[in-house]
Amino acid sequence: MPVSDQSIDLLVVGGGPAGISAARSAAEAGLDVLLADERPTLGGQIYKQPGPGFTVTDPAAMDRQFRQGRALIDSLDGTGVEVLLRTSLVAVEDRRVVLVTEGSAARTVTARRMVLAPGAHDRPVAFPGWTLPGVITAGGLQTLAKTQRVLPGERILFAGSGPVALAFPAQLAHYGAHIVAALEAGPAPRAGDLVRLARAARGNGVLLRDAARYRGMLLRHRIPLRYRRIVVRAEGDGRVERVVHAAVDRDWRVLPGTEETVRADVLCVGYGFVASLELMRLVGCEFDHREDLGGHVVRRDEWLRTTVDGVYAAGDGAGVEGSFVAIDEGRVAGLAAAMDAGVLSAADAAAAAAPARRRLDRRRALSAATARLYRVGPGVYELSDDDTVICRCEAVRRRDLAPAIASTDDINLVKGYTRAGMGPCQGRICQRQVAGLIARHHGRPIEEVALATPRMPVRPVPIGALADHTIQGPTLFLAEDAAAEDGTKP
Structure with a gap:
């Protein structure tokens, strides 16, 4: 080091x-x-x-x-x-x-x-066409809109779940975007959900008012908000031109015969984080x-x-x-x-932390009240087909993963056999998808699939940032050492 x-x-x-x-x-x-x-x-x-x-x-x-x-x-x-x-x-x-x-x-x-x-x-979600230009995550589009003041298309379809599915389309509409529809994979609120929200309202007024304001913005901009719908595939010649979505059950698994197609040149995907x-x-x-x-x-x-x-x-x-x-x-x-x-001191720390702890308790009471609405279904990891690219860095398709997954439930071995997860992102994009495929094939919950072994460097960096004269180690040598051995100068 x-x-x-x-x-x-x-x-x-x-x-x-x-x-x-x-x-x-x-x-x-x-x-x-x-x-x-x-x-x-x-x-x-x-x-x-x-x-x-x-x-x-x-x-x-x-x-x-x-x-x-x-x-x-x-x-x-x-x-x-x-x-x-x-x-x-x-x-x-x-x-x-x-x-x-x-x-x-x-x-x-x-x-x-x-x-x-x-x-x-953003939680990566692989489906046919997700690598087409025009498919962008909520975080990516947020970067364009907030820091560059750029909207990447004229007809934007949002698909996702959780608070972002309500807030982000409204925010984009505020920036001048034309949102053709907002699809929420979770269920619509019921009377019981509203009662639980009311009980959790203490200390959460700002968040609840924001939710109401965002819903009002969707109505004002005439943006349809459709529940229990998920993206099935994106289509187009060289970029997104159409998006196919379908109804899902409580586990976010597609219901056959419910597909619909909408014309869009941008698909913003935001299935949580x-x-x-x-x-x-x-x-x-x-x-x-x-x-x-x-x-x-x-x-x-x-x-x-x-x-x-x-x-x-x-x-x-x-x-x-x-x-x-x-x-x-x-x-x-x-x-x-x-x-x-x-x-x-412990007493001073406890006193200073007390207001924050009270606020945390109230926020988590609100989260508990929305648990039914924002539960992530396992079907989100089951949308790909055999031709879908799962690992974008190494261009590994689902069919390339199938033989390795059939032979082992160890994600490290699948990585070694297929190179999925060995690219610059180090599995940040594909690892959850690979784990979901392993879980489904072997009939196990995804939480039982261990993650791949972490490696340094945590982030990709130029080799010149590390390979300099300050690095010490018994197996390493400096350029001056090599020059001395062959009688040349560095």
Whole structure:
């Protein structure tokens, strides 16, 4: 590993709501904090800010999420938190982590404690035509709309589930997009759901009002919202021209004879999110499984300590529950790090964390009230056919996976036989799909299919960022050594 050049009390990985909140609360308690994020701006996915080169001259004209994110980012001012943007954590060994900032060589930081807040990414869903130009995830389209102010087409069909299926089409319509329909794979609310929502309303007024406002926006823009519908395939010559969708049962499995075709040049897919687990798996954290929270979720105690000493996890990377939960979890994690470091007493930490804990309880009461509506069905992993590309990086189709899956339920062996998961994304896109195929073939729940072994580097980086003179190791040699052996100069 590169020679260590910095030692800090706390490293926070992730510059979204959880990471910012954790860094701020820990720094205010007295810790020396370094915050690293791979994006060019802070804010994460939900509070994504315009990138370098863009200037917001009228913040009042931006949406509320932008203003909330800007206020959260500005709250770091004066705290002493060191922020590294365009920086990825690519390796970790004990308390030493390797950071690579874009355009620079690797550096090693020794962190006494770490808060991991890597966030989440769109749940990949493979179906025939999902690789056509014009098929885009909700996160990708959000990036275009929020940071570039670009809409990629003229007729946009949204298909997904969860709160995003209501909010995102309304937000796109606000940006001027023509949404032909919004498809929700889950069920329509019933009277019992509304009663449960009313009981969980205390402390959640903003979220419920937002939901009502988004529903009103869909009505005003005459956007049909259809429940129990899922994408079957995308069709077109060189790009999306048509989208076929169908009705599904409670497990999101397609009901034969219910297919409909709609003309669209963009298909936005948003079937929820999965947590970014790579760092937590690399350091050895233990996990449980809850598909509605993103699949594998890291195991934590009441102070958000993981099963690895000195490592805390907060936000959607530890279980997808939204930005409000992420902010409060970040605060609790930052206070926990300060308490465990001895700069904050247990009593003071408990008092400071109490308001956040109360808010978390209320948010989770609301989540429990919507559990029937937002349950993820296993059918979401059963939409591909034999010709569908499952691993986009290595161009591995479902038929290429079939012989390996028939012979083993070990995803590492399937990866070794087929190369699915060996590309630049390191399985982030295809791993859940492969696990779903294994589960279906062997008649097992998807949660019983172990994930592939994590490897370093966690993120793809230029080899020049790592292969420099600072790297030490008995099996490595420097260019000067090779030159000395053959009598030449480097």
